[in-house]
Amino acid sequence: MIGTSEKTLTKEDIEKELKNASKEKREANFKNKTIQEINLSERTVDVGINFQEANILGLAYFNKTVICGDLNFEGASINNSLYLGEGTIKGNLNCGGILIGEVLNLIGAIIEKNVNLENAIIKGFLSLSKANIKGNINSKKIVIQDSKTSTGVIKGDAHFQEIKVEEFIDLEEAYVDGLMDFQKAEIKGFLNLKNTDIGDFLILKDAAIDGELRLTGLRCKGEIS
8 A cells, every 4th residue: 555654754854854753852853764865964863763774765975964963774775875074973883784786884983882783794895994983883694796887896894994993893704705904993892803704805904902813713814813
């Protein structure tokens, strides 16, 4: 049955819900919605936002955005890229089980709590370079694949260069088509790469890992440290 709940939300619909959520002091709710695209760049959103199980037909763009709560994309599908570069999330970022058609980019982002990427599938690269994570990163069983586009191939790399993580990074049983780069990373807790499959090289050059480095069952072309 086709009802109003299945309509594709526009920019105006998103703005209306954000305004209502702020007025009612609650989380903005786009759970299970179909959305044309999202662009909330260079602004402050004073509530958390829930995109759980949403279907986003275009890109989701949060350049330099401040979100005063959690940002939840659990189980969502994004046809293009999710960009959170230089943004601040004052709660948790939940991308568990997300499907991204191109790139997940958090370059220079600040996450006040935890990042969940468990079981995420990214058909392009993942970048957390220069990000500052106050909690932990759970990336168990994440899959990062090469993506073929009209202009060429986006290599399925995982970039963690110069990241700062107050707790741990867990990449157990992850699969990455390309390389995984932790150059100049600062990790206060453990780095878990048990049974991780990296198609190219693992780069640990100048990384500072205060906790345990777990490499049992790791498969890669080689390690650069």
